[in-house]
Amino acid sequence: MRLREIKKLVEGTADAAFAIDPNGLIAAWNKAATELFGIKEEKALGSSCSEILHGVDECGRSCDEDCTIRRQARNHQPLKSYDIQVQAKGKRQWCNISVLIVDENQSIAPYTIHIARPADLQKRFEMLMRDFVVNETSLPMVNVGEILSAKRTPTSVTELSKREIEILRFLAKGVSTKKIADQLFISPTTVNNHIQHILKKLDAHNRLEAVRRAEQAWLI
Numbered sequence: 001m002r003l004r005e006i007k008k009l010v011e012g013t014a015d016a017a018f019a020i021d022p023n024g025l026i027a028a029w030n031k032a033a034t035e036l037f038g039i040k041e042e043k044a045l046g047s048s049c050s051e052i053l054h055g056v057d058e059c060g061r062s063c064d065e066d067c068t069i070r071r072q073a074r075n076h077q078p079l080k081s082y083d084i085q086v087q088a089k090g091k092r093q094w095c096n097i098s099v100l101i102v103d104e105n106q107s108i109a110p111y112t113i114h115i116a117r118p119a120d121l122q123k124r125f126e127m128l129m130r131d132f133v134v135n136e137t138s139l140p141m142v143n144v145g146e147i148l149s150a151k152r153t154p155t156s157v158t159e160l161s162k163r164e165i166e167i168l169r170f171l172a173k174g175v176s177t178k179k180i181a182d183q184l185f186i187s188p189t190t191v192n193n194h195i196q197h198i199l200k201k202l203d204a205h206n207r208l209e210a211v212r213r214a215e216q217a218w219l220i
Contacts, residue, residue, distance in 0.1 A: 022109035038089035094123035
C-alpha cells in the first residue's frame with residue numbers, strides 16, 4: 001500500500017485518525033483528529049505522536065519516540081486497542097486507540113494507522129471502581145486485575161523476559177541485589193544489568209517506580 005492510499009484511508013475515517021511513519025512521525029491527520037485534539041493538520045504533520053498528544057497511560061508511563069506500540073508494530077505483532085490519557089483542547093482526557101499495521105511498498109518498517117475514540121467518562125469510572133475494590137475488599141491485587149480487566153494500557157504489552165519478570169517479583173518483595181543474585185545463582189552485576197533493562201523498558205527512574213508500574217499493568 002502506498003502512502004497516498006494510507007492518507008486516503010485516514011481521511012476517509014469518521015473517527016479521529018492519524019498515521020505514523022516508520023520514523024515515528026505523523027504522516028497523515030484527518031479532520032476528526034483536528035476536532036478531537038484541537039490540533040491542526042499542518043502542526044501535526046512531521047511531528048512525533050508523543051510531541052503532539054503528550055500521552056500518559058494509567059501506569060504513569062509517558063509516550064516516547066520509541067514506545068511499546070512502535071516496537072510491536074516493527075515486529076508485525078498484532079496490537080490490541082489501548083487506553084491513554086492525552087492532551088486535547090487544553091485539557092487531559094482519556095481516549096481508546098485502535099492500531100492498524102500497514103506496509104508501505106518502499107518502506108522497511110510498517111506504517112501504523114491510529115483510530116482514536118473519546119473514552120474519558122468510561123475510563124474514569126473504571127479507575128474509580130478499581131480503586132474502590134482495592135480499598136474496600138480483601139481481594140488480592142491480581143484478582144482485582146482479573147475482575148476489572150484493566151489491561152488496555154501500553155505498559156501491559158511491554159516485552160519483559162522471564163528473567164526480568166522474575167527479578168521484578170523479587171524487587172516487589174524488597175529483596176536486595178545480592179540476595180537476588182544468590183537466589184538466581186548469578187552475579188550482582190548481572191542482576192543490576194537486568195534491572196537497568198527493566199527501568200528502560202518501563203520508562204522508570206528507579207526500582208520502586210518500575211515495580212509500581214509493573215503491578216498496575218498486571219505484569220507481576
